[in-house]
Structures are given as C-alpha cells and as structure tokens.
Amino acid sequence: MNEILFIVTILVNFIAILLSYKFFKKTGLFVWVAISTIIANIEVTKCIDMFRTIHNIRKCCI
Numbered sequence: 747m748n749e750i751l752f753i754v755t756i757l758v759n760f761i762a763i764l765l766s767y768k769f770f771k772k773t774g775l776f777v778w779v780a781i782s783t784i785i786a787n788i789e790v791t792k793c794i795d796m797f798r799t800i801h802n803i804r805k806c807c808i
Contacts, residue, residue, distance in 0.1 A: 759782070766774035 762782075763775070763778055766778040768774075770777065
C-alpha cells in the first residue's frame with residue numbers, strides 16, 4: 747500500500763510542477779516550491795501523530 751501511495755504522490759507532484767511551469771513559467775515554480783514545502787510539513791506532522799497513536803495503542807495492548 748505504501749508503494750502505491752508513493753507512486754501516486756510522485757505522479758501528482760510531477761504533474762503539478764509541469765502545470766505550474768506551463769501556466770506561470772518561472773514564478774509558478776517558485777510558488778510551487780513554497781506550497782510543496784508547506785504541504786510536506788503538514789504531511790510529516792500528520793504521520794508523526796499517526797505513528798504516536800499507533801505506538802500508544804500497541805503499548806496499551808501489551
């Protein structure tokens with residue numbers, strides 16, 4: 747499942763980069779870098795929350 751999610755994420759990122767370049771040229775790439783940085787930080791925060799919850803559940807069950 748993680749491999750499929752990884753491939754989908756790569757494809758979406760690549761398509762978004764191409765579209766931002768096509769419509770906005772160099773400025774679009776600069777804006778995309780800022781947007782992708784914000785999205786990556788949100789994604790990492792969600793993953794940390796998810797793994798912390800899984801760890802707590804596993805700890806309580808033992």
